[in-house]
Amino acid sequence: MLDNLSLFVQYPPLAFDVVLNGLLIGAIFALAAYGMALVWGVLNIVNVVQGELVVLGGYVTFVAVQWGMPPLLGLPLSAAAMFCVGWLIYRAVIFRVVDRDIFISILATFGLSILIQQLANALFGSDVRTVDADLGSVHLFDGMVTLAGIKLLAFALALGAGGALWFFLRKARLGQAIRATAQDPRAARILGIDTDRVFAMTYALNAALCGAAGSLAVMAWTIHPYLGLPYTVRSFMVVVVAGVGNVAGVIAAGLGLGALENVAGFVFGVEFQIAFVFALMVIILVWRNAMATRKRSHLE
């Protein structure tokens, strides 16, 4: 562990490589986290099935490429397919839990996540899958730093999607309806907004964002059926740190998480990377609670 740390000091470009690659992967986390923030803010549901939607999006691209489609076309295809899946999930389950106890919605989406995870396992097998996007790589510092083209694309895309989402929520009619519903569903209904449709669109939009994230994940990294929960937890963490209605914060937190995770994976070893993600979430929650308690005691 310390050996790995001292490597950073001896070869600064290596540290640069690890951090930069982590930042770029973090863009994928940010993409999935936009969706979670949206669903959390509008439907008041913590969507535990988030990560499975990401993984499923990855499988759509994987299958499309197997059928001979160019990998980059898989990206819009994944988003579109997952939009439909999200709509179906909303119509089947989510609309029944929107107004109910938070525990019911967490457990219901948790059940959905087991369901989709196991279905993916049965349909696609438990092998680790990846797709080569054929975009080449960029080398810096005499090859000490290697950046895959697809990661750069993912980064650009996540930023673009963040901007588009911000614009959509502020300017588009549906976006304004979504924001109104988030503020007060009852008042929105009185003003003639079909909140059920807004909820459905929000959930489907979230699934589409997850689909895009998954498509990028399968090209830039790997997927397998059991990777869903880590994505859920990453999105959750990012939203907890950034806040629900804060697109710029989500980007920053997502990138930061990616960099931190990559460094931790390098220092502690890859076998502890997942443990690190989950432990980090616990630490963030405990920290957040401790800060809130301190603030309260100041007020007294």
Place this chain on the structure above:
Amino acid sequence: MSRISDWYIMGAIALAGLAGPLLLPGLATQIAFLWLMVVFALTWDMLGGRMGYNSFGNIVFFGIGCYAAAVVQRDAGLPYFEALALGLLAGAVCAVLAAVVFGAAMLGIRGHYFAIGTLGLGIAAGEVAAGWDYVGAGSGMALPLYPGELGQRELFFCYSLFALAAICFLCCRAVYATRFGLALNAIRDDHDKADAMGLRTTPIKIFAWALSAFFLALSGGLAANMIGFIDPRDVAFAGATFGVWMVLMAILGGKGTLWGPVLGAFVFHVTQELFWTWLLGWQRVALGLLIVIIVVFFPQGIMGWLAERRARAEAGT
């Protein structure tokens, strides 16, 4: 349920628990698992049902019990039963300490933050165990062989787990009847009011979690010996099976009631034993579907449903 019929039911279950394994020795392992499920559901309900803290990470304490027993039995150099007893004790101590530490840190977190936080705790523990060489890392640990005759082993674990489930049940029954039990319900119903009424909520919550950790660790040590092998992700910290079943059984039976978790464990385990093998590899898909259906359509559970029916009948007459 009136006082008298309560005792009848407990007597009948005790009789069945004592005679069952002797009459049906072929089913001893399944019956042992049934008692394990009862412990799971009861300990989950202490927090989830009674106190309103929905933990998805109680499996941590089960896993600690598994590993503590296995390590002690491996390294203590004692005969089987002494080592087992020492291992169970070590597991219980470790789990209670863990519950106090985690509880002090995490029980201040509320609502869905607590639920997701404990979910992370359970998975992180499994991943750490899977990467830690001292406890066998990803390949898990094998436990020493039971020294008795063939067929004795199943009976031994069946009766030990039965005793554990019975003690756990009686303990819950006694605890819920005290002021402490009322304090748990007060925390569930309105945490801030409970605080304002002067309840020392933090120690109460930690004690409740430690109590549930104590029983879970004992069940972990026994279950690990019964199964004979612990895998970090599939036995000890099996969040996707045991960890989810705990929640599901308590809800199915009716959370927050005394008999609900027991009933839920019986119904779930029997259903599972009868129908699971027909599903041929689709069991976990069915589990996910079952969770969604139960939670969305039947969140009050069997006991809640019965109480509703009775209330409606009384209102009608």
